[in-house]
Amino acid sequence: MAKGTGNSAAEKAACQVTLEGGDLLVAFAGSWRVGSELPDAEAARRSMRSYPAAKALRFECAQVTGWDSLFLSTCRAMLAVAAEMKLTVDTSGLPPGVESLLDLAAKVPERKGAARTASSAPLLERIGDWTLTARDNFLSLLEFIGEVALACVSLAKGRAVYQRSTLWSLIKQTGIDAVPIVSLISLLVGLILAFVGAIQLRQFGAQIYVSTIVGIAMVRVMGAIMTGIIMAGRTGAAFAAELGTMQVNEEIDALRTFGFSPAEFLVLPRVLALVLMMPLLCIYADLMGILGGFIVGVVMLDINPLQYLHSTWNSVPLANLWIGLVHSTVFGVLIALAGCYRGMRCGRSALAVGQATTSAVVTSILSIIIATAIITVVCEIIGV
Amino acid sequence: MTLQPEAQEPAPRLTVDHLDIAYGDFVIMRDLNFTIRRGDIFIIMGGSGCGKSTLMRVLVGLKSPSGGEVLYEEGSLWRTDEDTRAAILRRAGVLFQSGALFSSMTLAENIALPLQQYTRLRPRDIREVVALKLALVGLAGFEDFYPSEISGGMCKRAGLARAMALDPDILFFDEPSAGLDPVSANLLDELILELRDSLKATFVVVTHELASIFAIGNNSVYLDVETRTMTAHGDPKKLLEESTDPVLRHFLTRGKE
Numbered sequence: 001m002a003k004g005t006g007n008s009a010a011e012k013a014a015c016q017v018t019l020e021g022g023d024l025l026v027a028f029a030g031s032w033r034v035g036s037e038l039p040d041a042e043a044a045r046r047s048m049r050s051y052p053a054a055k056a057l058r059f060e061c062a063q064v065t066g067w068d069s070l071f072l073s074t075c076r077a078m079l080a081v082a083a084e085m086k087l088t089v090d091t092s093g094l095p096p097g098v099e100s101l102l103d104l105a106a107k108v109p110e111r112k113g114a115a116r117t118a119s120s121a122p123l124l125e126r127i128g129d130w131t132l133t134a135r136d137n138f139l140s141l142l143e144f145i146g147e148v149a150l151a152c153v154s155l156a157k158g159r160a161v162y163q164r165s166t167l168w169s170l171i172k173q174t175g176i177d178a179v180p181i182v183s184l185i186s187l188l189v190g191l192i193l194a195f196v197g198a199i200q201l202r203q204f205g206a207q208i209y210v211s212t213i214v215g216i217a218m219v220r221v222m223g224a225i226m227t228g229i230i231m232a233g234r235t236g237a238a239f240a241a242e243l244g245t246m247q248v249n250e251e252i253d254a255l256r257t258f259g260f261s262p263a264e265f266l267v268l269p270r271v272l273a274l275v276l277m278m279p280l281l282c283i284y285a286d287l288m289g290i291l292g293g294f295i296v297g298v299v300m301l302d303i304n305p306l307q308y309l310h311s312t313w314n315s316v317p318l319a320n321l322w323i324g325l326v327h328s329t330v331f332g333v334l335i336a337l338a339g340c341y342r343g344m345r346c347g348r349s350a351l352a353v354g355q356a357t358t359s360a361v362v363t364s365i366l367s368i369i370i371a372t373a374i375i376t377v378v379c380e381i382i383g384v
Numbered sequence: 385m386t387l388q389p390e391a392q393e394p395a396p397r398l399t400v401d402h403l404d405i406a407y408g409d410f411v412i413m414r415d416l417n418f419t420i421r422r423g424d425i426f427i428i429m430g431g432s433g434c435g436k437s438t439l440m441r442v443l444v445g446l447k448s449p450s451g452g453e454v455l456y457e458e459g460s461l462w463r464t465d466e467d468t469r470a471a472i473l474r475r476a477g478v479l480f481q482s483g484a485l486f487s488s489m490t491l492a493e494n495i496a497l498p499l500q501q502y503t504r505l506r507p508r509d510i511r512e513v514v515a516l517k518l519a520l521v522g523l524a525g526f527e528d529f530y531p532s533e534i535s536g537g538m539c540k541r542a543g544l545a546r547a548m549a550l551d552p553d554i555l556f557f558d559e560p561s562a563g564l565d566p567v568s569a570n571l572l573d574e575l576i577l578e579l580r581d582s583l584k585a586t587f588v589v590v591t592h593e594l595a596s597i598f599a600i601g602n603n604s605v606y607l608d609v610e611t612r613t614m615t616a617h618g619d620p621k622k623l624l625e626e627s628t629d630p631v632l633r634h635f636l637t638r639g640k641e
């Protein structure tokens with residue numbers, strides 16, 4: 001099947017290896033261009049190896065109608081085989097340009113030790129490697145947490161070096177700019193909770209308890225979890241991508257050379273901004289969720305608006321609000337740390353920035369869920 | 385105390401003693417020994433990929449060596465605690481190969497950042513210092529541009545202005561003239577000589593530009609890829625006259641010999 005557009009018989013590239021008077025003769029013919037139909041180069045090399053007695057390698061290219069890099073790479077691979085078979089090579093048969101380009105490619109010898117071998121290690125070795133990497137990652141996580149803790153200590157002593165203006169713009173980015181999406185999602189979550197509850201409660205004529213369900217659920221955990229997940233996707237990812245890109249551009253190295261500690265200068269304001277804004281966003285989300293429930297209660301269940309609000313107020317213990325705030329503060333710390341950690345440990349490539357962003361979001365969401373489980377169990381034990 | 389024979393020479397500013405550099409198991413350079421004296425313009429030369437930038441990262445405290453010592457005037461860089469290292473490096477300025485400007489800040493903010501932190505200048509004075517530094521590298525009027533809005537060569541020059549922000553007395557430049565046109569490259573050489581003479585600063589310059597190597601360098605080290613160590617050390621002009629090492633001659637004559 002000819003891929004080229006022209007006359008396929010003349011365009012077709014060919015390559016024949018023969019033994020002639022103790023020398024290997026490689027005869028090329030046709031058009032050797034990217035896009036023309038090619039013979040199996042591996043087969044040609046195999047047939048070269050099948051004449052171990054040969055002393056020299058010659059080329060014959062009178063029939064070649066055209067060539068480009070593809071021809072060069074084929075020749076180069078053959079020269080490598082020839083070197084391996086210790087043949088003396090006579091390149092005079094090659095087209096003139098080819099000869100000089102091949103010389104140029106051979107001018108700088110391959111850097112010893114630089115080539116990487118992609119070996120598939122045995123299973124046990126891979127498990128060992130994996131364990132070592134896991135240990136290194138764990139140590140580097142501890143180191144990061146230690147650096148941030150020290151940065152907090154210098155903040156408490158009033159010695160931390162960071163820019164107030166950055167803190168303000170981060171507070172705006174993480175807090176104020178997130179208000180629309182937090183409003184929408186919490187309102188809808190409130191609506192959904194109320195709907196699901198309403199269907200059951202209506203059967204008993206207990207519609208009014210919709211307000212209790214929505215109120216307690218939103219204030220105690222749902223408000224915090226929903227903002228947490230929104231902020232993980234929104235802000236955690238942004239932190240990782242931003243710091244990762246700074247790592248790629250050597251900006252973080254530049255900061256270090258000025259004697260700024262990246263933990264103080266970059267991580268601290270981000271953690272502060274998120275820890276300050278998360279509880280506020282959480283309270284806001286609680287209110288929006290209750291509004292969602294209120295809409296369902298008043299419009300669909302015909303509950304008196306004042307009665308709905310009164311019932312919410314009476315049935316949600318204040319302790320739930322504190323629990324919700326504890327949740328959201330903890331989430332704020334976790335998301336900021338996950339985002340900054342992944343960003344600071346980012347490799348020096350675009351791919352690495354992508355990976356850092358992905359794993360920041362995954363780590364944040366995972367730690368949010370685990371933290372929720374732990375806080376819930378602790379609340380159960382201490383009985384709130 | 386006996387008088388040293390080279391008592392006339394300026395005091396050493398930076399001494400590298402049996403330094404080994406590696407990325408994990410991949411050895412980049414081993415057994416580097418050289419001394420940079422106060423007021424030197426010290427050239428680090430060598431083929432592409434031989435480890436010049438990596439050596440510079442070790443000298444400015446960004447990458448720990450796998451063996452050996454980096455001794456500043458004030459003491460060892462690596463065998464000490466973070467605070468001392470930071471204090472030593474406070475007197476150093478660094479230009480990275482990529483420029484490494486803070487991309488979220490304008491050029492003026494980039495240069496002002498260390499000034500705000502380490503000096504007691506008023507905002508007005510800082511603005512004037514910033515304008516001066518930018519003018520010195522030929523970027524007057526670009527104060528409010530972001531790094532993404534200027535060309536690669538301009539980023540390089542802005543990085544240079546930032547490295548000089550605190551008037552450091554030792555400056556490390558990684559390929560300062562790469563990406564500059566010949567006239568700007570020449571101006572840069574003049575700037576380096578001028579700063580050396582007026583501020584008595586010491587320069588460590590990674591460069592391939594033979595013209596500037598011979599024009600400004602008074603001491604140098606040649607890093608060889610093949611043997612992974614330094615194969616020559618001294619004034620580049622003398623090296624060109626006297627060296628018999630074919631690899632070095634090849635380098636210093638642009639492959640003509």
Ligand SMILES: Nc1ncnc2c1ncn2[C@@H]1O[C@H](COP(=O)(O)OP(=O)(O)OP(=O)(O)O)[C@@H](O)[C@H]1O
Pocket residue numbers: 407410412430431432433434435436437438439481
């Ligand atoms: N992060 C890294 N991990 C492993 N090896 C690296 C890393 N960075 C650089 N290298 C290797 O170190 C060697 C030296 O790199 P370096 O950037 O110091 O070269 P250079 O002399 O500055 O080159 P150029 O003149 O092209 O800038 C290269 O061969 C490269 O393969």
Ligand SMILES: [Mg+2]
Pocket residue numbers: 436437438481558
């Ligand atoms: Mg380099």
